[in-house]
Amino acid sequence: MSILSAIITLSLIAGLFGLILGYASIKFHVEGDPVVDKIDAILPQTQCGQCSFPGCRPYAEAIASGEAPINQCPPGGEATMLALADLLGVEPIALSEEHADEPVKTVVTIDETTCIGCTLCIQACPVDAILGAAKQMHTIIESECTGCNLCIPPCPVDCIAIVPVKIEPDTWRWPLPEQAHTAPGA
Amino acid sequence: MTEYALILISTIWVNNFVLVKFLGLCPFMGVSRKLETAMGMALATTFVLTLSSVCSYLVNEYILAPLALEYLRTIMFILVIAVVVQFTEMVVHKTSPLLYNVLGIFLPLITTNCAVLGVALLNVQEDHGFLQSAFYGFGAAMGFSLVLILFAGIRERITVADIPEAFQGNAIALITAGIMSLAFMGFVGLVK
Amino acid sequence: MSTASPIRRASLPEQLIIPLHQHIGENSEILVTKGERVLKGQPLTVAKAYVSAPIHAPSSGIVTDIAEYPAPHPSGLSTLCIVIKTDGENEWADLEPVSNYRDLSTAELRNIIRHAGIVGLGGAAFPTAVKLNPGPDHPIDTVIINAAECEPYISCDDMLMRERADEVISGIEIILHTLGAKKALIAIENNKPEAAEALQKSLGRTANENIHVVAIPTIYPTGGEKQLIKVLTNKEVPSDGLPIDIGIVVQNVGTTAAIHRAIHFGEPLISRIITVTGNGIKQPQNMDVLIGTSMAEVIQQCGGYTENAKQLIMGGPMMGFSMHTDHLPIIKGCNCLLVETTEQRQGMQTMPCIRCGECTRVCPANLLPQQLYWHASSRNFDQVQDYHLFDCIECGCCAHVCPSHIPLVQYYRFAKTEIWNQERDRKKSDHARVRHDFRQARLDREKRERDERLRKKKEMLEKKKQEESQASTAEIDPKKAAINAALERVKMKKASTTVTPKNTNNLTEEQQKKIDEVDKQRQASKTK
Numbered sequence: 001m002s003i004l005s006a007i008i009t010l011s012l013i014a015g016l017f018g019l020i021l022g023y024a025s026i027k028f029h030v031e032g033d034p035v036v037d038k039i040d041a042i043l044p045q046t047q048c049g050q051c052s053f054p055g056c057r058p059y060a061e062a063i064a065s066g067e068a069p070i071n072q073c074p075p076g077g078e079a080t081m082l083a084l085a086d087l088l089g090v091e092p093i094a095l096s097e098e099h100a101d102e103p104v105k106t107v108v109t110i111d112e113t114t115c116i117g118c119t120l121c122i123q124a125c126p127v128d129a130i131l132g133a134a135k136q137m138h139t140i141i142e143s144e145c146t147g148c149n150l151c152i153p154p155c156p157v158d159c160i161a162i163v164p165v166k167i168e169p170d171t172w173r174w175p176l177p178e179q180a181h182t183a184p185g186a
Numbered sequence: 187m188t189e190y191a192l193i194l195i196s197t198i199w200v201n202n203f204v205l206v207k208f209l210g211l212c213p214f215m216g217v218s219r220k221l222e223t224a225m226g227m228a229l230a231t232t233f234v235l236t237l238s239s240v241c242s243y244l245v246n247e248y249i250l251a252p253l254a255l256e257y258l259r260t261i262m263f264i265l266v267i268a269v270v271v272q273f274t275e276m277v278v279h280k281t282s283p284l285l286y287n288v289l290g291i292f293l294p295l296i297t298t299n300c301a302v303l304g305v306a307l308l309n310v311q312e313d314h315g316f317l318q319s320a321f322y323g324f325g326a327a328m329g330f331s332l333v334l335i336l337f338a339g340i341r342e343r344i345t346v347a348d349i350p351e352a353f354q355g356n357a358i359a360l361i362t363a364g365i366m367s368l369a370f371m372g373f374v375g376l377v378k
Numbered sequence: 379m380s381t382a383s384p385i386r387r388a389s390l391p392e393q394l395i396i397p398l399h400q401h402i403g404e405n406s407e408i409l410v411t412k413g414e415r416v417l418k419g420q421p422l423t424v425a426k427a428y429v430s431a432p433i434h435a436p437s438s439g440i441v442t443d444i445a446e447y448p449a450p451h452p453s454g455l456s457t458l459c460i461v462i463k464t465d466g467e468n469e470w471a472d473l474e475p476v477s478n479y480r481d482l483s484t485a486e487l488r489n490i491i492r493h494a495g496i497v498g499l500g501g502a503a504f505p506t507a508v509k510l511n512p513g514p515d516h517p518i519d520t521v522i523i524n525a526a527e528c529e530p531y532i533s534c535d536d537m538l539m540r541e542r543a544d545e546v547i548s549g550i551e552i553i554l555h556t557l558g559a560k561k562a563l564i565a566i567e568n569n570k571p572e573a574a575e576a577l578q579k580s581l582g583r584t585a586n587e588n589i590h591v592v593a594i595p596t597i598y599p600t601g602g603e604k605q606l607i608k609v610l611t612n613k614e615v616p617s618d619g620l621p622i623d624i625g626i627v628v629q630n631v632g633t634t635a636a637i638h639r640a641i642h643f644g645e646p647l648i649s650r651i652i653t654v655t656g657n658g659i660k661q662p663q664n665m666d667v668l669i670g671t672s673m674a675e676v677i678q679q680c681g682g683y684t685e686n687a688k689q690l691i692m693g694g695p696m697m698g699f700s701m702h703t704d705h706l707p708i709i710k711g712c713n714c715l716l717v718e719t720t721e722q723r724q725g726m727q728t729m730p731c732i733r734c735g736e737c738t739r740v741c742p743a744n745l746l747p748q749q750l751y752w753h754a755s756s757r758n759f760d761q762v763q764d765y766h767l768f769d770c771i772e773c774g775c776c777a778h779v780c781p782s783h784i785p786l787v788q789y790y791r792f793a794k795t796e797i798w799n800q801e802r803d804r805k806k807s808d809h810a811r812v813r814h815d816f817r818q819a820r821l822d823r824e825k826r827e828r829d830e831r832l833r834k835k836k837e838m839l840e841k842k843k844q845e846e847s848q849a850s851t852a853e854i855d856p857k858k859a860a861i862n863a864a865l866e867r868v869k870m871k872k873a874s875t876t877v878t879p880k881n882t883n884n885l886t887e888e889q890q891k892k893i894d895e896v897d898k899q900r901q902a903s904k905t906k
Contacts, residue, residue: 028280045807
């Protein structure tokens with residue numbers, strides 16, 4: 001008897017709670033996930049696709065839904081991974097092997113004597129940083145280039161080269177001084 | 187009045203949930219890396235602990251006791267707490283994005299915590315009334331928040347200091363927690 | 379030790395290398411071309427951005443090169459410079475002195491100062507015209523003239539006041555007029571009685587009651603802007619604020635003299651006084667040097683290096699940067715060349731922090747240098763900012779007193795430049811996101827438009843077809859009939875010339891039967 005009443009009570013209450021939660025999930029449904037925006041804001045927006053997703057936003061969505069780890073962004077490097085770990089409250093993980101390149105900032109330049117004006121690179125550029133028209137020489141707007149290198153594979157004459165971003169005295173960074181780690185005796 | 191004050195003092199200092207009763211150690215170690223997250227966690231815990239001690243008192247008093255089903259307490263409390271927290275999270279998410287930003291990710295984290303169930307069960311064990319239960323839960327949460335925030339502050343400084351290699355990471359954190367626990371032992375006998 | 383002899387005018391060098399970027403802010407745009415002859419005081423660039431300053435030819439000569447040369451910067455990197463080969467004639471360009479500046483509006487005065495390329499000569503080189511434009515929301519009550527040398531060893535401001543007090547006072551009057559400020563305080567350290575006396579004398583001649591000379595104690599770093607304000611007025615500049623927020627503008631004495639010359643003589647900023655000192659210099663003294671003169675040349679004129687000279691520092695002993703070579707041009711913000719005989723901190727090995735807290739005690743900005751150090755060294759950039767890294771004036775006091783000889787300031791500089799870099803990256807990525815989103819939107823729109831066009835075309839075609847079919851049933855016009863006939867003929871021709879498939883040759887009877895059956899079915903379905 002007591003077992004029966006226990007089962008009935010428990011299932012009744014559980015059922016009731018289930019209904020309440022089900023109703024609440026419809027009633028209080030929130031459109032859009034703010035986490036995706038936050039993740040997207042951290043990603044470097046090179047839209048390079050090196051994370052195996054077609055752009056930064058899709059990768060952000062994948063991270064938010066737990067489908068992708070946070071260590072797949074080579075342009076962002078360790079700093080981005082740490083920021084993501086911090087945002088999502090997860091443990092930082094080492095950059096995955098294939099994504100662990102040292103993020104040296106680069107842009108591309110077009111060798112303007114070789115360019116045949118095919119416009120293929122213009123179509124590939126995710127941020128419209130290439131200027132030019134059919135049969136006209138193309139050029140890169142360096143300030144807009146994110147260094148994603150997506151324009152290189154389509155070029156039929158291999159006239160696009162990767163160059164590191166020039167460091168000006170204004171963008172130069174002081175190095176971290178060498179540290180004395182442990183006491184001399186240790 | 188003194189009774190409630192005593193409950194608060196006892197739960198915060200003398201019988202601190204984390205350092206004396208050793209409940210809720212997972213969030214204590216887990217989310218104490220940064221002061222900011224520790225504060226969010228503390229807020230969320232305060233909210234959940236108070237709410238759950240009240241809810242479980244009601245369930246125990248008005249459902250389990252009349253039906254003589256006290257032996258179902260554990261499973262029932264877990265069910266009730268989980269549902270109440272989940273429901274609140276949804277409501278907060280919809281109504282107050284600001285509050286959700288602060289509490290959001292911590293609410294579900296703390297739900298399945300031993301401290302929460304511990305508060306509910308200890309309330310029954312010590313025969314607390316409604317208000318007593320509420321104060322007990324609140325006090326326990328305050329005690330938890332206090333040590334969590336203290337601990338996070340210490341850890342933040344420890345992580346940037348040059349610790350001997352063997353002690354780096356969780357080792358030094360556990361030692362620190364142990365020393366804090368010793369310190370809190372000093373409060374025993376505070377209330378006579 | 380550099381105040382013994384008067385300011386000496388450096389002789390005209392053969393070559394002047396003038397970096398474009400000598401100030402805080404944007405680069406200016408080049409006006410001259412290679413091979414052009416320029417006159418002394420002729421603008422070489424024009425400042426397009428608001429926070430920017432032009433540069434001028436320090437002497438007459440030929441522009442021989444516009445290219446990158448090593449810059450006097452801690453990084454040792456090169457920047458774009460204009461090189462002038464002087465012709466020794468020192469021929470001035472046409473100058474436009476203002477006869478009575480009180481007739482001009484403040485905007486006009488600011489414009490003159492801006493076009494004269496004047497920047498703060500204390501060392502930071504912030505464009506002065508910008509500082510003199512606080513905007514209508516910030517009424518300026520007090521102008522503080524910073525006559526406290528920024529660092530020990532430096533004496534260029536001291537000598538300037540001793541020898542050119544009239545110019546300083548005149549410049550202050552112009553600043554007061556431009557800002558509409560009530561009073562000016564000349565803050566002078568109490569170890570410079572000669573300079574104070576010279577100023578007092580000059581003040582006595584002008585009888586301006588709004589300018590006061592105030593003696594302040596000689597404690598480094600009272601020359602820091604915020605520290606000076608605190609000492610003089612007991613007001614504190616808010617952590618993330620500027621002096622104008624509390625109605626104060628601070629100007630260096632050298633800057634006031636430069637303003638005087640710009641207004642009264644129309645002379646742009648083409649020279650400055652610099653202190654050449656240190657135990658590694660044979661004759662330490664103050665020199666009036668043209669911008670762009672090579673450091674080596676200046677040192678040569680001071681008798682050259684002593685035998686045990688080891689290190690050349692641009693700036694003072696506390697905040698200066700050590701330079702790898704002396705073949706670098708003097709720039710507007712360079713107030714001192716210091717040559718030390720022993721390597722800085724030689725034999726002082728960096729040891730671990732012992733948390734003595736000495737740095738906290740000496741910090742003039744009331745920061746916690748030790749906490750800043752821990753967080754900076756572990757790249758905790760958020761935390762460093764929580765501890766107000768950006769209020770650090772890099773005075774070097776903490777590093778100086780540190781018993782472990784930790785180069786604390788370098789940690790702060792490291793953290794600052796890293797944070798700026800992150801900020802730049804973030805801005806760039808935000809920008810890229812906007813552009814990417816825009817491109818995405820554009821592609822979507824184009825696709826939509828294309829689909830729309832296609833749909834319309836299809837509709838048109840269908841309509842036409844319908845009309846056609848209606849027309850053909852209603853009346854057959856001869857032209858159409860002719861076309862139809864032609865089409866029919868083509869079809870016939872095609873049919874007749876179609877190659878008959880070879881696989882239907884030599885069939886058995888059964889196969890032929892099957893084919894016939896299929897053909898029949900096909901016919902039937904066609905007629906349906």
